[in-house]
Amino acid sequence: MPIPVETFQLDPAHPGTLQRQLQELVTAGILSGRLRPGDRMPSTRGLARHLGISRITVTLAYTELVAGDYLTARGRSGYFVSETAPQPPVFPDPPEPVPSQVDWTRAIGQRFPEAPVLSRPEDWRRYRYPFIYGQTDPRLFDHSSWRRCALQALGARDFEVLTADSYGRDDPQLLDQITRQILPRRGIRAEPGQVLVTMGAQNALWIVAQILLTQRRNAVMEHPCYPALREVLHLSRCNTAAVEVDAQGLPPDAVPAGTDVLFVTPSHHCPTSATMPLERRRALLERAERDDFIVVEDDYEFELAFAASPAPALKSLDTGGRVVYIGSFAKSLFPGLRLGYMVAPEPLIREARTLRSLILRHVPGHTQRAAAYFLAQGHYDAQVQKMARAYRDRRSVTEAAIAEHGLSLAGASNFGGSSFWMRAPDGVRSDELAARLRERQVLIEPAGAFFGPGRDPGTHYRLAYSSIASPDIPEGIRRIAEAGAEMR
Amino acid sequence: MPIPVETFQLDPAHPGTLQRQLQELVTAGILSGRLRPGDRMPSTRGLARHLGISRITVTLAYTELVAGDYLTARGRSGYFVSETAPQPPVFPDPPEPVPSQVDWTRAIGQRFPEAPVLSRPEDWRRYRYPFIYGQTDPRLFDHSSWRRCALQALGARDFEVLTADSYGRDDPQLLDQITRQILPRRGIRAEPGQVLVTMGAQNALWIVAQILLTQRRNAVMEHPCYPALREVLHLSRCNTAAVEVDAQGLPPDAVPAGTDVLFVTPSHHCPTSATMPLERRRALLERAERDDFIVVEDDYEFELAFAASPAPALKSLDTGGRVVYIGSFAKSLFPGLRLGYMVAPEPLIREARTLRSLILRHVPGHTQRAAAYFLAQGHYDAQVQKMARAYRDRRSVTEAAIAEHGLSLAGASNFGGSSFWMRAPDGVRSDELAARLRERQVLIEPAGAFFGPGRDPGTHYRLAYSSIASPDIPEGIRRIAEAGAEMR
Numbered sequence: 001m002p003i004p005v006e007t008f009q010l011d012p013a014h015p016g017t018l019q020r021q022l023q024e025l026v027t028a029g030i031l032s033g034r035l036r037p038g039d040r041m042p043s044t045r046g047l048a049r050h051l052g053i054s055r056i057t058v059t060l061a062y063t064e065l066v067a068g069d070y071l072t073a074r075g076r077s078g079y080f081v082s083e084t085a086p087q088p089p090v091f092p093d094p095p096e097p098v099p100s101q102v103d104w105t106r107a108i109g110q111r112f113p114e115a116p117v118l119s120r121p122e123d124w125r126r127y128r129y130p131f132i133y134g135q136t137d138p139r140l141f142d143h144s145s146w147r148r149c150a151l152q153a154l155g156a157r158d159f160e161v162l163t164a165d166s167y168g169r170d171d172p173q174l175l176d177q178i179t180r181q182i183l184p185r186r187g188i189r190a191e192p193g194q195v196l197v198t199m200g201a202q203n204a205l206w207i208v209a210q211i212l213l214t215q216r217r218n219a220v221m222e223h224p225c226y227p228a229l230r231e232v233l234h235l236s237r238c239n240t241a242a243v244e245v246d247a248q249g250l251p252p253d254a255v256p257a258g259t260d261v262l263f264v265t266p267s268h269h270c271p272t273s274a275t276m277p278l279e280r281r282r283a284l285l286e287r288a289e290r291d292d293f294i295v296v297e298d299d300y301e302f303e304l305a306f307a308a309s310p311a312p313a314l315k316s317l318d319t320g321g322r323v324v325y326i327g328s329f330a331k332s333l334f335p336g337l338r339l340g341y342m343v344a345p346e347p348l349i350r351e352a353r354t355l356r357s358l359i360l361r362h363v364p365g366h367t368q369r370a371a372a373y374f375l376a377q378g379h380y381d382a383q384v385q386k387m388a389r390a391y392r393d394r395r396s397v398t399e400a401a402i403a404e405h406g407l408s409l410a411g412a413s414n415f416g417g418s419s420f421w422m423r424a425p426d427g428v429r430s431d432e433l434a435a436r437l438r439e440r441q442v443l444i445e446p447a448g449a450f451f452g453p454g455r456d457p458g459t460h461y462r463l464a465y466s467s468i469a470s471p472d473i474p475e476g477i478r479r480i481a482e483a484g485a486e487m488r
Numbered sequence: 489m490p491i492p493v494e495t496f497q498l499d500p501a502h503p504g505t506l507q508r509q510l511q512e513l514v515t516a517g518i519l520s521g522r523l524r525p526g527d528r529m530p531s532t533r534g535l536a537r538h539l540g541i542s543r544i545t546v547t548l549a550y551t552e553l554v555a556g557d558y559l560t561a562r563g564r565s566g567y568f569v570s571e572t573a574p575q576p577p578v579f580p581d582p583p584e585p586v587p588s589q590v591d592w593t594r595a596i597g598q599r600f601p602e603a604p605v606l607s608r609p610e611d612w613r614r615y616r617y618p619f620i621y622g623q624t625d626p627r628l629f630d631h632s633s634w635r636r637c638a639l640q641a642l643g644a645r646d647f648e649v650l651t652a653d654s655y656g657r658d659d660p661q662l663l664d665q666i667t668r669q670i671l672p673r674r675g676i677r678a679e680p681g682q683v684l685v686t687m688g689a690q691n692a693l694w695i696v697a698q699i700l701l702t703q704r705r706n707a708v709m710e711h712p713c714y715p716a717l718r719e720v721l722h723l724s725r726c727n728t729a730a731v732e733v734d735a736q737g738l739p740p741d742a743v744p745a746g747t748d749v750l751f752v753t754p755s756h757h758c759p760t761s762a763t764m765p766l767e768r769r770r771a772l773l774e775r776a777e778r779d780d781f782i783v784v785e786d787d788y789e790f791e792l793a794f795a796a797s798p799a800p801a802l803k804s805l806d807t808g809g810r811v812v813y814i815g816s817f818a819k820s821l822f823p824g825l826r827l828g829y830m831v832a833p834e835p836l837i838r839e840a841r842t843l844r845s846l847i848l849r850h851v852p853g854h855t856q857r858a859a860a861y862f863l864a865q866g867h868y869d870a871q872v873q874k875m876a877r878a879y880r881d882r883r884s885v886t887e888a889a890i891a892e893h894g895l896s897l898a899g900a901s902n903f904g905g906s907s908f909w910m911r912a913p914d915g916v917r918s919d920e921l922a923a924r925l926r927e928r929q930v931l932i933e934p935a936g937a938f939f940g941p942g943r944d945p946g947t948h949y950r951l952a953y954s955s956i957a958s959p960d961i962p963e964g965i966r967r968i969a970e971a972g973a974e975m976r
Contacts, residue, residue: 015645016640020865023865023866024864024865024866026866027865027866027869028866030866031669031866031869065866067870068630068633068866068867068869068870069870069873069874070866070870084873084877085873086866086869086870086872086873087869087873098807098808098809099809099833100808100809100810100833100835101777101807101808101809101810102780102782102808102809102810102833104833104835104836105835107700107748107782107836108699108700108835108836108839109699109700109701109702109705110698110699110702110839111839112699112839112842112843112846113842114656114842125648134653135651135652135653136647136651136652138647141651142556143644143647145556146642147639147642147643150638150642150854151635151639151642152504154634154635154638154639155635156631157503159624159626159631160613161824162822162824163623163624163626163629163822163823163824163825164623164624164822164823164824165622165623165818165823165824166824168602181519199687199847199848199849200848200849202846202847202848202849203847203848203849206846206847206848210598211596211597211598211600212595212596212597213597214597214598217597228846231846232846235846260595289589292590294590294595319589320588320589320590321587321588321589321590322588322589322590330653334650334651334652335651335652335653336649336650336651336652336653336654336852336853336854337651337852337854338848338849338850338851338852345587345588345590345592347588347592347593347596348592348595348596351596351598351599351600354600354601354602355600358600358690358694358716358719358720358723359687359690359691359694359847359848360687360688360690360691360694360826360847360848361687361688361690361691361826362826363826364824364825364826364852364855365824366638366824366825366855367852367854367855376512377508377511377512377515378511378512378514378515378516378518378519378553378556378558378574379556381515381519381556381574381575382555382556382557382558382574384574385557385572385574385575386557
């Protein structure tokens with residue numbers, strides 16, 4: 001049966017190319033059973049005229065469809081739906097779903113309360129003054145080099161890396177880059193057997209907590225603290241305590257006796273950005289040695305040390321082999337990549353590798369290899385350098401505007417980073433300030449989530465400059481000051 | 489200082505292009521501090537001559553290096569190491585790692601014994617007769633369409649999907665494809681809020697077990713059983729029981745009283761390939777309804793139903809809303825993708841989403857969007873169809889050879905799949921048979937891991953035809969028969 005040209009209508013809102021859209025129309029028609037094996041397709045000329053597109057576009061779409069065996073070409077007679085075209089689904093119209101009869105309140109054995117997250121509108125990029133933390137700035141990210149590396153990792157040479165289930169193994173090329181290129185600049189020397197590749201730092205924290213903590217163990221975190229870590233510890237059902245940080249980060253003397261595992265962010269504390277000085281790092285390690293506890297160091301943003309040389313990682317001072325080091329490519333590459341790593345003595349990495357393989361097997365091979373190429377070809381360094389330069393500029397513009405408009409700075413890393421820790425004006429709640437600013441095209445991050453349930457003093461917010469261009473910063477800060485003054 | 493051409497030596501074993509290798513040599517030189525800011529690079533002509541490569545290759549490498557700010561071009565004077573080139577690491581020579589002083593036997597709170605895995609040499613592709621399960625056959629996988637879809641998902645239009653940390657959210661385009669294209673062919677109707685995207689089926693099993701099981705709950709699995717599931721249940725510390733399967737899969741009457749959660753593979757049992765008939769499926773659901781337990785259905789290979797129409801999924805018959813359905817793209821796309829999904833009533837999906845976001849946040853945005861394109865453009869159907877055709881052929885060739893050489897078939901799906909379940913000759917251990925065959929270029933999978941610790945009767949092996957070409961099958965089977973006869 002000849003298929004009339006009117007069967008096909010283009011949708012101007014379709015996100016893809018015309019060729020792709022036409023392919024999708026044909027495959028959808030065949031898979032839904034509307035177009036049947038043996039049906040004759042409209043001629044390329046006729047369909048092009050009907051749709052108002054070029055004939056070559058139709059020919060290319062048809063050629064692709066022949067390759068997928070949706071269509072066959074019969075010489076001069078034109079194109080037909082293939083006799084062996086993919087079949088329509090066996091059950092074209094499944095029954096209406098019924099409401100579940102199960103009492104899920106009873107059936108669910110363990111509940112996972114949603115971690116309080118920083119409120120951020122999904123369309124934050126549309127705001128004029130986004131002081132938003134941890135997302136990628138397209139003006140700074142070297143997207144084209146990433147694309148080239150990712151494409152390279154899609155090649156025939158890497159077919160096995162791309163496709164194979166590699167169980168507990170990691171990509172040796174990525175391990176090589178991490179141990180030879182990344183870790184040395186943190187003063188850390190590690191063998192590949194002391195490194196595990198993870199789905200970002202979050203995954204590394206989860207895995208470490210599962211292994212080191214039990215109901216009888218004592219974990220210590222900083223206060224305030226990265227909210228997802230608090231949830232991870234809570235779920236491990238261990239005992240937890242929180243130690244108040246000061247302007248130099250966590251004070252080693254305040255770590256309670258009986259601590260089994262301490263989670264700490266010495267490079268710059270999350271969220272206050274305080275940097276722990278070298279003497280304190282040494283004192284902390286001595287304390288850990290004396291009390292025999294494990295230290296988990298989340299070195300989440302070390303690449304952005306543009307203002308001063310970063311202090312060496314705690315792990316680099318770790319003569320007792322008791323520091324578990326966690327790193328991430330979320331800032332230097334991008335957070336959607338979900339790529340991080342953990343460095344620790346072999347006995348711990350062995351357990352972590354087995355657990356990771358039960359949870360998810362491994363990080364997709366393509367992700368690992370593309371990152372390995374990006375590192376090996378020097379794009380990573382160029383990228384970090386470009387970001388550092390831009391951040392240095394943004395930071396000084398922000399600092400000047402903060403001073404000019406009299407905002408209250410509550411903390412900052414002394415060597416860089418991507419945000420300031422701010423105090424709202426007296427008597428103004430930071431979440432209310434944020435709500436008012438949102439109406440004025442300004443996004444700031446009220447910091448309640450960092451303090452934990454019931455402990456938010458309502459006083460602080462985070463002001464990040466990683467996603468806002470320098471020229472927009474002064475006006476953004478001016479608006480923050482203006483809104484704050486109105487609300488006092 | 490001019491850098492002598494002899495600084496650069498090509499390595500014939502380097503896996504990349506000449507241009508890429510040259511770039512890596514220069515960036516490594518700069519990052520190690522050997523080449524310094526202001527140093528003059530050899531001329532393109534001189535370096536090309538020295539390395540015996542074309543001048544255009546050197547020029548292209550230099551141009552790339554300029555883009556990354558490793559080099560600068562100074563008109564006619566040539567190329568120099570940029571004054572603002574990425575810095576060498578701060579700690580060029582970290583101290584030797586010291587052996588850890590920690591007593592890890594004590595520090596590790598929970599151990600994760602390695603799941604027994606099927607033994608498979610890493611270089612299995614080099615074997616002539618690889619009867620190996622679950623890996624990708626490059627002759628069947630539409631690598632070029634995948635590459636195109638992946639490249640599309642690397643484009644500027646998908647920048648946000650690629651880069652953003654999307655916390656608990658999944659790619660709406662992938663959810664749309666799963667609910668509208670994939671699930672209907674299993675008779676399942678689901679809203680996007682009833683679907684969670686996971687890092688493969690393994691990740692879905694892990695998450696479900698964490699939520700539904702506690703130390704007081706009773707989980708039931710099949711015997712024999714997918715080894716990683718046994719480990720997942722073991723680690724949840726619930727009580728476990730195993731029900732012996734027969735030629736029709738799991739007998740519903742044998743499910744013990746007091747069961748809370750049953751894990752089952754009805755489409756074809758793993759590993760025996762037995763298909764559960766429709767009446768048994770209904771009886772199993774009635775039983776679940778009566779005893780109020782949850783059924784987790786792992787529908788791990790449903791796409792490969794080429795021999796007969798597959799029975800509808802258990803989930804499609806589930807009027808009580810008590811089936812959790814787990815699907816995977818490991819077979820239809822490739823296992824290294826780590827992409828799967830879970831379908832269940834909203835209360836369970838909500839918990840699963842929160843837990844997943846604590847464990848790893850989300851599946852990388854690029855993975856999700858590339859798969860969504862592959863599905864939307866009809867490549868998935870073409871792919872599955874192509875595989876099904878090849879497998880049908882390989883299956884019948886294998887079946888004929890098994891009959892001809894008198895091997896003992898112990899089980900097979902009645903509608904397709906990718907393997908046979910085999911019994912070794914009387915008195916011959918399957919692992920010893922496998923070891924002998926390996927020396928003869930034949931790989932089979934002895935099935936001990938499926939029976940669990942201490943319960944391997946040593947009698948069975950799996951014979952998969954997903955990675956071996958039809959013409960090689962008869963000789964492979966002949967060698968299996970020959971080795972078996974020698975060993976009796």
